[in-house]
Amino acid sequence: MTSTALLTDQYELTMVSAALAAGTADRRCVFEVFARRLPDGRRYGVVAGTGRLLDELENFRFGPAEIDALRGVVDEPTLEWLRSYRFGGEIDGYAEGELYFPGSPILTVRGGFAEAVVLETLALSILNHDSAVASAGARMVSAAAGRPIIEMGSRRTHERAAVAAARAAYLSGLTATSNLEAARTYGVPSAGTAAHAWTLAFTGPGGSDERAAFAAQVAKHGPETTLLVDTYDITTGVRNAIEVAGPGLNAVRIDSGDLGVLARQVRQQLDDLGATGTKIVVSGDLDEYAIASLRAEPVDLYGVGTSLVTGSGAPTAGMVYKLVEVDGLPVAKRSSHKESHGGAKRAVRAARDTGTVVEEILYRDGAAVPESAAGSLNLRELQIPLVRGGDRVDGVPTLTEARSHLARGLVTLPWEGLGLSHGDPAIGTRYVNQPEAS
Amino acid sequence: MTSTALLTDQYELTMVSAALAAGTADRRCVFEVFARRLPDGRRYGVVAGTGRLLDELENFRFGPAEIDALRGVVDEPTLEWLRSYRFGGEIDGYAEGELYFPGSPILTVRGGFAEAVVLETLALSILNHDSAVASAGARMVSAAAGRPIIEMGSRRTHERAAVAAARAAYLSGLTATSNLEAARTYGVPSAGTAAHAWTLAFTGPGGSDERAAFAAQVAKHGPETTLLVDTYDITTGVRNAIEVAGPGLNAVRIDSGDLGVLARQVRQQLDDLGATGTKIVVSGDLDEYAIASLRAEPVDLYGVGTSLVTGSGAPTAGMVYKLVEVDGLPVAKRSSHKESHGGAKRAVRAARDTGTVVEEILYRDGAAVPESAAGSLNLRELQIPLVRGGDRVDGVPTLTEARSHLARGLVTLPWEGLGLSHGDPAIGTRYVNQPEAS
Numbered sequence: 001m002t003s004t005a006l007l008t009d010q011y012e013l014t015m016v017s018a019a020l021a022a023g024t025a026d027r028r029c030v031f032e033v034f035a036r037r038l039p040d041g042r043r044y045g046v047v048a049g050t051g052r053l054l055d056e057l058e059n060f061r062f063g064p065a066e067i068d069a070l071r072g073v074v075d076e077p078t079l080e081w082l083r084s085y086r087f088g089g090e091i092d093g094y095a096e097g098e099l100y101f102p103g104s105p106i107l108t109v110r111g112g113f114a115e116a117v118v119l120e121t122l123a124l125s126i127l128n129h130d131s132a133v134a135s136a137g138a139r140m141v142s143a144a145a146g147r148p149i150i151e152m153g154s155r156r157t158h159e160r161a162a163v164a165a166a167r168a169a170y171l172s173g174l175t176a177t178s179n180l181e182a183a184r185t186y187g188v189p190s191a192g193t194a195a196h197a198w199t200l201a202f203t204g205p206g207g208s209d210e211r212a213a214f215a216a217q218v219a220k221h222g223p224e225t226t227l228l229v230d231t232y233d234i235t236t237g238v239r240n241a242i243e244v245a246g247p248g249l250n251a252v253r254i255d256s257g258d259l260g261v262l263a264r265q266v267r268q269q270l271d272d273l274g275a276t277g278t279k280i281v282v283s284g285d286l287d288e289y290a291i292a293s294l295r296a297e298p299v300d301l302y303g304v305g306t307s308l309v310t311g312s313g314a315p316t317a318g319m320v321y322k323l324v325e326v327d328g329l330p331v332a333k334r335s336s337h338k339e340s341h342g343g344a345k346r347a348v349r350a351a352r353d354t355g356t357v358v359e360e361i362l363y364r365d366g367a368a369v370p371e372s373a374a375g376s377l378n379l380r381e382l383q384i385p386l387v388r389g390g391d392r393v394d395g396v397p398t399l400t401e402a403r404s405h406l407a408r409g410l411v412t413l414p415w416e417g418l419g420l421s422h423g424d425p426a427i428g429t430r431y432v433n434q435p436e437a438s
Numbered sequence: 439m440t441s442t443a444l445l446t447d448q449y450e451l452t453m454v455s456a457a458l459a460a461g462t463a464d465r466r467c468v469f470e471v472f473a474r475r476l477p478d479g480r481r482y483g484v485v486a487g488t489g490r491l492l493d494e495l496e497n498f499r500f501g502p503a504e505i506d507a508l509r510g511v512v513d514e515p516t517l518e519w520l521r522s523y524r525f526g527g528e529i530d531g532y533a534e535g536e537l538y539f540p541g542s543p544i545l546t547v548r549g550g551f552a553e554a555v556v557l558e559t560l561a562l563s564i565l566n567h568d569s570a571v572a573s574a575g576a577r578m579v580s581a582a583a584g585r586p587i588i589e590m591g592s593r594r595t596h597e598r599a600a601v602a603a604a605r606a607a608y609l610s611g612l613t614a615t616s617n618l619e620a621a622r623t624y625g626v627p628s629a630g631t632a633a634h635a636w637t638l639a640f641t642g643p644g645g646s647d648e649r650a651a652f653a654a655q656v657a658k659h660g661p662e663t664t665l666l667v668d669t670y671d672i673t674t675g676v677r678n679a680i681e682v683a684g685p686g687l688n689a690v691r692i693d694s695g696d697l698g699v700l701a702r703q704v705r706q707q708l709d710d711l712g713a714t715g716t717k718i719v720v721s722g723d724l725d726e727y728a729i730a731s732l733r734a735e736p737v738d739l740y741g742v743g744t745s746l747v748t749g750s751g752a753p754t755a756g757m758v759y760k761l762v763e764v765d766g767l768p769v770a771k772r773s774s775h776k777e778s779h780g781g782a783k784r785a786v787r788a789a790r791d792t793g794t795v796v797e798e799i800l801y802r803d804g805a806a807v808p809e810s811a812a813g814s815l816n817l818r819e820l821q822i823p824l825v826r827g828g829d830r831v832d833g834v835p836t837l838t839e840a841r842s843h844l845a846r847g848l849v850t851l852p853w854e855g856l857g858l859s860h861g862d863p864a865i866g867t868r869y870v871n872q873p874e875a876s
Contacts, residue, residue: 007600007618008617008618009616011631012630015632015633015635018658019639019654021657021658027639029639031635066622069618070618073618073621113639117633121597125595125597126596128593129597152447155447155562155566156566157566157567157599157754158595158599158603159445159564159567160596161595161596161599162445165596178449181444181445181446183448183507190511191448192449195453195555195558197453197558201465201467201764208769216457219456220460231771232772306754318594323639327642329642331641332638333634333669
């Protein structure tokens with residue numbers, strides 16, 4: 001076990017220290033994680049990271065090495081408290097793979113002030129990162145309209161973030177990842193082709209030798225491999241590929257140039273060579289807009305990297321972790337620009353009989369489930385239990401289940417909600433039965 | 439030791455597998471890491487991550503668990519090769535904290551094809567992430583014009599990326615981090631204030647009680663603490679802060695609203711209360727532009743988060759790892775849009791006697807050091823040895839040395855190079871004595 005306890009902002013622990021001294025460490029608190037708004041113009045967000053958070057919560061322990069590192073940061077009574085720290089409260093949350101909108105109470109943490117406040121940094125790091133990637137991925141999957149997408153962005157993000165990004169991408173509906181650690185840790189299907197370096201490495205005194213490179217790759221991996229045809233001239237590359245591998249070659253990859261034009265040319269050339277079953281893989285700075293622009297082209301598979309792992313312009317989901325209730329009293333910050341709704345909330349999403357969702361309704365925890373505006377709509381509770389008495393409950397959705405849940409959720413959006421263009425959230429959020437914060 | 443070997447794209451290993459079968463695994467290769475361009479409008483980049491890469495290179499080992507995970511991905515001879523893998527080649531590179539420009543050969547890896555190609559993903563992940571953060575950080579430090587900045591972005595990025603981001607931020611000139619793991623692992627000074635939750639937690643049946651919250655914080659941490667004054671009304675917050683802590687209070691923090699206007703008001707109020715030495719800390723979605731806009735305001739310290747850890751609009755540095763030489767022959771991809779310069783390169787930067795840099799000159803490794811265009815300028819070699827025979831050389835700059843190196847480097851830029859506005863790279867890159875690639 002690698003401790004995750006120091007993946008924490010210093011002020012969480014100095015607050016614990018002051019709370020222990022002041023006698024307020026055990027006040028019963030409710031913290032909520034939510035996003036005040038979606039990234040610019042986005043219609044929905046995708047909750048991701050919940051499973052990872054529950055894993056890392058079990059490793060949130062202050063062992064001897066962590067305690068040593070904190071000497072000088074907090075005092076001895078605080079170190080003593082940290083030494084025996086183990087979250088003992090309750091966590092509810094939106095299921096991983098659930099859609100969210102501004103204000104959605106994605107995670108609700110109940111416990112003593114000190115035991116709950118120290119989880120802020122870790123919870124936000126995981127949810128903000130993973131949700132940013134999954135939210136971008138879902139838009140790419142929509143844009144690909146059924147064609148598979150492989151995630152290959154590991155080299156464009158922090159080496160460990162890459163593993164989480166591959167997981168979030170799979171959750172969002174991508175088909176596979178290039179990242180081997182994500183395959184090992186999370187069982188995400190892995191895939192790969194070859195790099196330009198492969199072909200270039202066959203250069204000898206007589207010059208370049210693309211055919212030798214292709215022949216060596218096919219000799220080892222068979223015609224079910226994918227040959228990268230754009231190291232030199234693409235037309236020659238395609239001809240070499242089929243001559244070497246035969247018309248049964250699985251796929252060729254194009255990584256540069258005008259991908260739409262090249263895909264058409266390469267498709268024609270492949271068909272003329274009798275390689276009618278050979279697929280075309282395209283990659284190279286693709287985002288959801290580029291994917292959508294290739295919808296009419298003969299592309300069989302997309303490879304995406306940079307834009308996916310960096311959230312396609314929104315590299316963090318902007319979620320916050322806010323204290324909303326103390327000893328049963330609703331609380332909220334009151335100064336300018338950051339209005340929050342105090343009090344622990346529950347959430348339902350209203351849908352028509354067709355399944356199309358209409359609005360999200362947030363209501364005070366403990367109050368009766370409200371009626372939807374239209375009266376006869378179907379209401380679905382959005383929060384599920386995740387942790388009880390500090391322990392993960394049975395039945396928290398797996399990664400595969402989260403992936404299916406998202407796929408089902410996306411088809412419930414009003415049609416404009418799946419558009420790539422900038423706009424308002426796909427459904428509105430309504431607050432009912434809200435208390436006045438003290 | 440946690441193995442870093444699977445933080446790798448699958449195709450690196452399938453290429454190794456095919457190279458072993460084809461007999462090309464040991465061809466002497468040179469790979470270079472460079473950025474084709476700087477992020478949109480940036481004038482310079484900052485090399486960061488080199489030290490982390492050298493650390494992780496030592497953990498790039500395929501142990502029994504990694505080998506087990508790769509069964510089915512590659513064949514038994516490849517597993518055997520991986521089992522005894524240990525990079526045995528040479529690495530040169532720009533010192534950490536060095537400025538870079540388009541084409542700068544930031545890292546040069548020499549070794550057999552297979553042993554060098556497998557390092558691509560890890561090397562790029564680390565350098566792309568850390569350099570993106572450091573490049574953003576350096577602009578913020580310039581904009582702050584001598585005022586200190588604390589990094590507090592951990593919650594806005596992947597939990598492990600946060601640690602590397604704190605390191606890169608410190609390298610770039612920031613003063614401290616909120617991240618406790620970065621303090622432990624890299625010795626970055628840590629700092630922190632308090633959250634709104636601290637004040638809200640003192641709400642009782644009688645309502646909110648900011649004074650009690652401040653009193654408890656000061657009782658524990660003394661007047662050298664920083665009180666967050668914008669949970670409720672800021673003017674009341676400042677009055678409460680000084681009444682509770684006395685005019686010797688170290689600092690107040692403002693986290694919302696129009697920070698410039700508020701800083702002036704709060705400064706006036708603090709001075710009127712006799713708290714002339716109490717500092718003003720501002721935070722809340724600051725980036726380099728917001729920092730610059732506050733230059734004339736009475737701000738003593740900035741806290742930055744989101745924009746720093748996400749590279750302020752450029753979350754990845756866009757570096758690539760390209761094969762440039764095989765058995766002494768220069769190689770380069772020739773198809774459209776991605777022209778590369780083949781052949782291993784060395785780099786010098788030319789400066790006037792005043793120290794101001796004029797251009798960067800890339801020349802073929804092994805050729806004589808070129809003269810600068812202006813003839814009499816001072817030329818500085820940019821690459822230093824990092825790894826020999828697979829082992830880190832002595833004297834690789836420490837984090838502290840890298841931080842100083844960058845600070846010295848920034849003052850050598852032409853004045854327009856430190857501007858925040860979009861523009862061309864601060865100096866040009868010139869290629870001399872370049873070979874024709876095969």
